[in-house]
Amino acid sequence: MSSEPIVDSRSMDVEVAIRTRRSVRGFTSRTVTPEAMQHVFGLAQLSPSNCNIQPWRIFVASGAARDRLRQAMIAQVERGTPPNPDFEYPDRFEEPFRKHQIACAVTLFNEMGIGRDDKPGRNRALLRNFELFDAPHVAFLGMNKQFKEPVSLDLGIYLQTLMLAMTARGIACCPQGSMRSYPDIVRHEFGISQEIGILVGLSFGYEDSSVAANRTRIDRSPLAENVVFKND
Ligand SMILES: Cc1cc2nc3c(=O)[nH]c(=O)nc-3n(C[C@H](O)[C@H](O)[C@H](O)COP(=O)(O)O)c2cc1C
Numbered sequence: 673m674s675s676e677p678i679v680d681s682r683s684m685d686v687e688v689a690i691r692t693r694r695s696v697r698g699f700t701s702r703t704v705t706p707e708a709m710q711h712v713f714g715l716a717q718l719s720p721s722n723c724n725i726q727p728w729r730i731f732v733a734s735g736a737a738r739d740r741l742r743q744a745m746i747a748q749v750e751r752g753t754p755p756n757p758d759f760e761y762p763d764r765f766e767e768p769f770r771k772h773q774i775a776c777a778v779t780l781f782n783e784m785g786i787g788r789d790d791k792p793g794r795n796r797a798l799l800r801n802f803e804l805f806d807a808p809h810v811a812f813l814g815m816n817k818q819f820k821e822p823v824s825l826d827l828g829i830y831l832q833t834l835m836l837a838m839t840a841r842g843i844a845c846c847p848q849g850s851m852r853s854y855p856d857i858v859r860h861e862f863g864i865s866q867e868i869g870i871l872v873g874l875s876f877g878y879e880d881s882s883v884a885a886n887r888t889r890i891d892r893s894p895l896a897e898n899v900v901f902k903n904d
Pocket residue numbers: 693694695696697776801846847848849850851872889890
């Protein structure tokens with residue numbers, strides 16, 4: 673096992689990367705070079721995991737593989753095939769989480785010019801996920817289906833490390849829970865065994881700043897809503 677960190681003069685300060693990363697939902701056709709891919713996935717490989725089991729199984733599609741996956745997923749959505757995710761996700765969030773979920777959707781839809789009652793507009797926005805927002809690459813993050821919440825923590829750490837590594841290299845990305853919807857398509861394309869479940873996807877490439885959705889900025893709650901400091 674080797675994953676030597678490459679010290680690169682273009683490296684970005686980690687704080688700048690954390691502050692700069694955001695979900696990008698519109699990409700140019702410019703592809704990421706194989707060298708840059710090795711670099712960012714090499715950095716993500718350094719992520720910590722419980723007992724160093726490194727449970728992440730990553731499948732990256734570009735070129736014809738990306739085109740096939742995209743077409744197959746779009747076809748499922750257009751046919752109205754119900755999603756068939758490997759891992760359960762809450763059907764609905766109650767307060768205080770719901771208000772954030774709604775604010776996030778409203779901010780995005782406003783930027784996209786989609787009104788409250790514009791059902792076709794919302795469907796179109798949903799479909800953009802399966803079009804991979806036109807990104808030339810998509811990574812699927814999977815792990816053994818038998819693993820539950822505590823092990824999925826390791827994949828969350830991996831995902832953020834990967835996104836920050838991409839950000840530092842000027843590569844834009846969008847994490848997508850929606851990529852959980854049709855895992856059999858992903859398993860078929862990559863010849864993955866049924867033991868591996870797909871947790872999340874990550875479309876990536878270079879930002880197309882002319883895409884309206886990319887004006888979206890999502891804010892965060894004040895620290896006191898999430899973090900308790902106790903000292904007595
Ligand atoms: C695990 C995960 C799944 C997500 N799934 C989607 C998705 O399917 N589609 C989408 O457009 N954004 C998705 N997002 C992006 C979130 O909406 C976004 O991270 C959040 O609103 C904060 O915005 P920011 O990433 O620009 O800071 C996902 C983010 C995470 C971390």
